[in-house]
Amino acid sequence: MKILIAIKQAIALDEDFEIRADGRDIEEDFFLPDLNEWDEYSLEEAMLIKERHADTPVEVVCVTIAPDSADEALRKCLAKGADRAIRVWDESMEGSDPVAIARALAAVAKKEAPDLFFAGVQSSDHAHGATGIAVAGFLGWAHSAVVARLDYTPGAKEVALKRELEGGLSQELRLPCPAVLTIQLGINKPRYASLRGMKLAAAKPIETLAPGDIGLATNDCGESGSLARVRRMYVPEKQRAQILAGDVAAQAKALAAIIREATGS
Amino acid sequence: MSLDGGMMDPHAFTRILFQDFPSWEVSFFYLVGFAAIGSFIYGVYREVRKYLRGVPDARVIWDYAHIKQGIVAIATHRTLVRRDPYAGMAHRAIFYGFGVLFMGTSIITLEYDITSKLFGIHYWYGDFYLWFKLAMNIAGVSLVGGLIYMMVRRGWIKPPKLDYARPDRAPDAPDYDRSNYRIEDWLFLWILVIIGVSGFVLSGARMIWLADRPEVWDIRWWSPVGAFFAYGLRALGLDAEGAVILRQLIWWSHGALALTLISLIPYTKAKHIFTAIISLVVRDPLPAQRLPKVPEGQEQIGYRFLTDMSWKQLLHLDACTKCGRCHEACPARTTGGPLSPRDVILSLRELANSALQYSAVPEQSKLAMHGTGVGQVSSETLWACRTCMACVEICPVAVEHVPIIVQMRRALVEEGDMDPLLQKTLQTIHKSGNSFGESRRKRGGWAKGLPFPVKDARKEPVDVLWFVGDYASFDPRNQKVSQAFARLMHAAGIDFGILYDGESNAGNDIRRVGEEGLYEHLAESNISAMQSADFNRVVTTDPHSFNTIKNEYPDFGGQFEIEHYTSFVMKLIEEGRLTVKKQLGHRVTFHDPCHLGRFNKGYDAPRKLLEAIGCELVEMKRCKDNSFCCGAGGGRIWVPDPVGTEKPAQNRMREAASIEGLEVYVVSCPKDLTMFEDALKTTGYEGKFVVRELLEMLEEALEINLVEAEVTA
Ligand code: SF4
Ligand code: SF4
Numbered sequence: 015m016k017i018l019i020a021i022k023q024a025i026a027l028d029e030d031f032e033i034r035a036d037g038r039d040i041e042e043d044f045f046l047p048d049l050n051e052w053d054e055y056s057l058e059e060a061m062l063i064k065e066r067h068a069d070t071p072v073e074v075v076c077v078t079i080a081p082d083s084a085d086e087a088l089r090k091c092l093a094k095g096a097d098r099a100i101r102v103w104d105e106s107m108e109g110s111d112p113v114a115i116a117r118a119l120a121a122v123a124k125k126e127a128p129d130l131f132f133a134g135v136q137s138s139d140h141a142h143g144a145t146g147i148a149v150a151g152f153l154g155w156a157h158s159a160v161v162a163r164l165d166y167t168p169g170a171k172e173v174a175l176k177r178e179l180e181g182g183l184s185q186e187l188r189l190p191c192p193a194v195l196t197i198q199l200g201i202n203k204p205r206y207a208s209l210r211g212m213k214l215a216a217a218k219p220i221e222t223l224a225p226g227d228i229g230l231a232t233n234d235c236g237e238s239g240s241l242a243r244v245r246r247m248y249v250p251e252k253q254r255a256q257i258l259a260g261d262v263a264a265q266a267k268a269l270a271a272i273i274r275e276a277t278g279s
Numbered sequence: 280m281s282l283d284g285g286m287m288d289p290h291a292f293t294r295i296l297f298q299d300f301p302s303w304e305v306s307f308f309y310l311v312g313f314a315a316i317g318s319f320i321y322g323v324y325r326e327v328r329k330y331l332r333g334v335p336d337a338r339v340i341w342d343y344a345h346i347k348q349g350i351v352a353i354a355t356h357r358t359l360v361r362r363d364p365y366a367g368m369a370h371r372a373i374f375y376g377f378g379v380l381f382m383g384t385s386i387i388t389l390e391y392d393i394t395s396k397l398f399g400i401h402y403w404y405g406d407f408y409l410w411f412k413l414a415m416n417i418a419g420v421s422l423v424g425g426l427i428y429m430m431v432r433r434g435w436i437k438p439p440k441l442d443y444a445r446p447d448r449a450p451d452a453p454d455y456d457r458s459n460y461r462i463e464d465w466l467f468l469w470i471l472v473i474i475g476v477s478g479f480v481l482s483g484a485r486m487i488w489l490a491d492r493p494e495v496w497d498i499r500w501w502s503p504v505g506a507f508f509a510y511g512l513r514a515l516g517l518d519a520e521g522a523v524i525l526r527q528l529i530w531w532s533h534g535a536l537a538l539t540l541i542s543l544i545p546y547t548k549a550k551h552i553f554t555a556i557i558s559l560v561v562r563d564p565l566p567a568q569r570l571p572k573v574p575e576g577q578e579q580i581g582y583r584f585l586t587d588m589s590w591k592q593l594l595h596l597d598a599c600t601k602c603g604r605c606h607e608a609c610p611a612r613t614t615g616g617p618l619s620p621r622d623v624i625l626s627l628r629e630l631a632n633s634a635l636q637y638s639a640v641p642e643q644s645k646l647a648m649h650g651t652g653v654g655q656v657s658s659e660t661l662w663a664c665r666t667c668m669a670c671v672e673i674c675p676v677a678v679e680h681v682p683i684i685v686q687m688r689r690a691l692v693e694e695g696d697m698d699p700l701l702q703k704t705l706q707t708i709h710k711s712g713n714s715f716g717e718s719r720r721k722r723g724g725w726a727k728g729l730p731f732p733v734k735d736a737r738k739e740p741v742d743v744l745w746f747v748g749d750y751a752s753f754d755p756r757n758q759k760v761s762q763a764f765a766r767l768m769h770a771a772g773i774d775f776g777i778l779y780d781g782e783s784n785a786g787n788d789i790r791r792v793g794e795e796g797l798y799e800h801l802a803e804s805n806i807s808a809m810q811s812a813d814f815n816r817v818v819t820t821d822p823h824s825f826n827t828i829k830n831e832y833p834d835f836g837g838q839f840e841i842e843h844y845t846s847f848v849m850k851l852i853e854e855g856r857l858t859v860k861k862q863l864g865h866r867v868t869f870h871d872p873c874h875l876g877r878f879n880k881g882y883d884a885p886r887k888l889l890e891a892i893g894c895e896l897v898e899m900k901r902c903k904d905n906s907f908c909c910g911a912g913g914g915r916i917w918v919p920d921p922v923g924t925e926k927p928a929q930n931r932m933r934e935a936a937s938i939e940g941l942e943v944y945v946v947s948c949p950k951d952l953t954m955f956e957d958a959l960k961t962t963g964y965e966g967k968f969v970v971r972e973l974l975e976m977l978e979e980a981l982e983i984n985l986v987e988a989e990v991t992a
Pocket of ligand 1: 664
C-alpha cells in the first residue's frame with residue numbers, strides 16, 4: 015500500500031524584502047524557504063497511518079515539482095520518516111501555475127499508482143488552494159478538500175473522513191480509493207525533524223525526474239502548459255481608511271464620490 | 280607506661296588470637312571467613328560486570344592529577360562538609376574510624392596468617408602492640424561517635440532532604456515507597472555501631488577474664504575504653520568465669536557481624552565505599568559546562584537504554600549515597616517541579632539493578648530508561664530540568680546528573696517528545712538563527728541607536744570581538760544594556776566590533792535542550808564566522824554564550840580567548856582606563872548567573888565591581904556556588920512554567936525581599952534581567968526594590984554619558 019504526498023518548499027519573506035528587477039517575483043535573497051506548513055500535516059497523517067498499522071507495509075512517497083532548492087524540504091520529509099522522495103524539474107517547467115504543477119503531479123501519481131494522494135489544502139506562500147483538487151481533476155479520482163479527520167486502514171477499499179465546511183460545519187464522507195485528499199492544519203500534531211535527522215536524511219537518495227520521464231510534453235509544462243501567468247508582483251499602496259458619517263443616503267453619496275474619484279470617471 | 284626497662288619480655292605483650300578456642304571453632308571461623316570473602320568477591324564481580332555493560336567513556340582520564348584530586352577530596356572530606364558540616368564531620372569520624380580499624384584487623388591478619396606462618400616474622404607485640412591498641416581505641420570511639428550522630432540525625436533532627444519524598448511519582452506509584460532504603464540505612468548504622476561497641480565489650484571482658492595476668496591487666500590503660508568497659512562490667516558483677524562465657528559470646532557475634540558486613544558490602548549501600556571513591560577519582564572537571572560530543576559516525580544519539588550509558592555513569596548510579604544535597608539544591612524540585620536529581624539517579628539505579636545484574640543482558644525493552652514504569656524517568660521529569668548544575672556542583676561523590684539528563688533529552692528530541700512551543704522555537708532558531716524569529720539582518724540593529732558606529736568585525740580588524748548573543752541583540756530591554764556596554768567600551772577606548780548578521784545564537788541552551796544537531800550547526804556557523812574575522816580576544820555580556828564559546832567551541836575547532844564583561848570591565852578599572860566617578864551607595868544583593876558563577880567560577884569580578892562603585896553588598900543565603908537558578912536555563916526560557924505554581928525567579932525574589940532595606944537586586948546576564956524584572960512585578964515587590972543590570976549601574980558610576988557628551992560635542 016502506498017501514499018503519495020505532494021510537497022512544496024514554501025517561501026516566507028524576510029522583513030524589508032525587495033521585488034525582483036523584472037517585477038514578477040521577490041528577490042531570492044529575501045527568501046526564507048521551509049516546508050509548506052500544510053504539508054507537515056499531510057506527511058504526519060501518512061506517517062500515522064504507516065505507524066498505526068505496523069502489520070501492513072505502507073510506503074510513504076513525497077513528490078515535489080521544483081528545482082533542486084526544494085531538496086531541503088524533501089530531506090525534512092525523509093528525516094521525518096518518508097520512505098522515498100521524488101523531484102520533477104527542468105527549465106521548461108519554469109513559470110508553471112497550479113494547474114501545470116497538478117498535471118505533473120498527476121503524471122507522477124499515474125506512474126506510482128498510490129492508494130491515497132495527499133496534498134495540503136493550500137500553500138503558505140501563494141495560497142491558491144488549487145493544486146490538490148486539480149490533481150484529482152486530471153486523474154479523475156474521488157477527492158475531498160479540507161480534510162480534518164481521517165480514518166483509513168491500509169488495504170481498505172474505502173477511506174472515511176471528516177471535512178471542514180464554512181461556518182463551523184463539518185461533513186463526514188466515505189470515498190472509494192484511490193482518492194485525492196487535501197489535508198487541513200490541526201488534523202494531527204506534526205512531529206519534529208531534528209537537525210541530525212535531517213543530516214542523516216541527506217544520505218538518502220532523491221529521485222530526480224524530467225518531465226519527459228513521466229510522459230509530459232514540453233507544452234504541458236511551464237507557461238505554455240499554464241492557464242495563468244504572473245504579470246506583476248507589488249506591495250499594494252497603503253490606503254487611508256475613513257468612516258463615512260451621516261444616514262445611509264449620505265453615506266451612499268459619499269461612497270459614490272470616492273469611487274468616482276478612484277476610477278477617474 | 281611503657282615497656283622500656285620493664286621486667287618482662289616484650290613478646291608477652293600481645294593478644295593471643297583464638298586463645299583457648301577448641302580447634303573446630305577456629306576452623307569454623309576460617310570457614311565462615313572464607314565464605315564471607317567469597318561472597319564479597321562474587322558481589323564485586325557482579326557489580327563490575329554491570330558497569331562494564333555500559334559503553335567506554337572517552338572523558339575518563341586516569342592520570343596523576345585526576346587521581347590526586349580524587350584522593351585529596353576523599354582524605355579531606357572536602358566535598359562532604361559543604362553545606363552540611365556536621366554530617367560531613369561525622370562521616371569523617373566514621374571514615375577514619377572504620378579505616379583505621381580495618382587496617383588494624385588487616386595488620387593482625389597479615390602477621391597471624393602470613394608473615395608468622397610463612398616467614399616466622401612477628402611484629403604485633405611490645406611497644407607496637409600498645410600503640411596499636413591505643414590507636415584502635417581512638418578509632419573505635421571515632422567510629423561509634425560518628426555513627427551515633429548519624430542516628431540522631433536520622434531519628435531526631437530529620438532534615439527534609441533525608442525523607443525520600445519523591446516529587447516525580449504519585450504516592451500510589453509502585454516505586455514511590457522508599458521504606459526499603461530506610462530499613463537499609465538503619466540496618467547499616469546498627470550493624471556498624473554494634474560492631475564498634477562489641478569490640479570494646481570484648482576487650483573489657485578479656486581484661487576481666489585475664490585480670491590475674493600482668494601482661495594483660497597492667498597495660499589496660501593502653502585501651503582506655505576497653506578498661507572502662509572492664510570496670511563497668513565488673514561493677515555489674517561480672518567475674519572471671521562469667522567473662523569467659525561473655526567473651527566467647529561477644530567474640531562470635533562481633534566476628535559474625537564483621538564478616539557479614541564484609542560479605543554484604545557489594546550488595547548494599549556499603550558499596551559506596553568503593554563506588555564513591557572511584558566516582559570522585561574519575562570526576563569530569565567540566566561535567567555540565569562541556570557536554571559530550573557525539574562521536575563521528577554515530578547515528579543514534581542520546582540515551583534510550585541503560586547500555587547506552589557509559590560505565591562511569593552506571594557507576595555513578597551506585598555511588599549516590601542518597602544524601603539529598605542535590606535534591607535540596609534543585610530549583611525544579613524547590614518550586615514543585617516533577618524532578619529531583621537524586622530520584623533520577625536512584626530510579627536508574629533501581630532499573631540497572633533489576634536489568635543489568637544478571638549473567639545475561641535482557642532484551643532491550645527491559646533496559647528502556649524512558650517512561651513512567653518502575654525505575655524509568657518520564658519526559659516531564661527530564662524537561663523540568665534547567666541544567667543549572669546545582670546538583671552536580673554539590674554532590675559529595677561527584678555524580679554528574681546533567682550529562683545524563685541531557686543525553687536522555689537528546690533521545691526525546693529525536694522522538695519529537697517535547698513541548699510544542701519548544702519545538703517551534705527550535706524551528707525558528709534553525710530558520711532565522713535566533714530565538715526571536717527576527718530577521719538575521721536586524722541582529723545588529725540595536726547598534727544604530729548609538730552616537731558612534733560599531734565596527735563590523737567581518738570587514739575590518741578589531742582588538743576585541745564582542746559576541747552579543749540573542750537576548751542582548753533582540754530583546755528591547757536588553758538592547759539598552761548592550762548600548763550601555765558599547766558606550767562603556769567606547770569610553771575606555773577599546774577597539775571593538777561585532778559580527779552583525781554573521782552571528783547566530785551561540786547554541787548553549789539549544790545544546791542543553793538536547794537538540795545536538797542544531798547545536799552543531801550553530802556552533803559551526805559561529806566558529807566559521809569568528810574565524811573569518813580578525814580579532815585578538817572575545818568579550819560577551821551573555822554568560823550562556825560565554826560558557827559554550829569558552830568550554831564547548833574548542834571541541835568543534837573554535838579556540839577563542841573569551842571573557843565575560845564583569846572581569847573585562849574590572850580589568851579596565853584596575854588598569855585605570857575607566858574611572859569610577861560616583862559612589863552609588865546602594866544597598867544591593869547580587870545574583871550569580873549559573874553560567875558565570877557555578878559553571879565558570881566567575882564569583883569575584885562582579886563583587887569587586889560592586890565594591891568599586893560604592894555599593895553595600897548583602898549576600899542572599901543562596902549565593903555563589905549555591906546560587907538559585909532564575910529558571911531560564913536548559914531552554915526553559917522558551918517553555919512557560921505551569922500556572923499556579925511558584926516560578927524559580929519568584930522564589931528568588933522572595934529570598935531577596937527578606938534582606939532588610941534592599942534597594943537593588945543586581946544581575947549580570949540578559950536572561951536574568953528578563954526573568955527577574957518579570958518576577959519582580961508578579962511577586963508584588965515592585966516599588967520595594969529594583970532589578971538592575973550591573974552594566975547600567977557601572978555606566979552611572981563611571982558617568983559615561985557625560986564622557987559621551989564631551990565626545991560628541
Ligand atoms: S541541573 Fe538544576 S534543575 Fe536540573 S536537576 Fe540539577 S539542580 Fe535540578
Ligand atoms: S546524587 Fe549526590 S548529592 Fe544527590 S543524593 Fe546522591 S550523593 Fe547526594
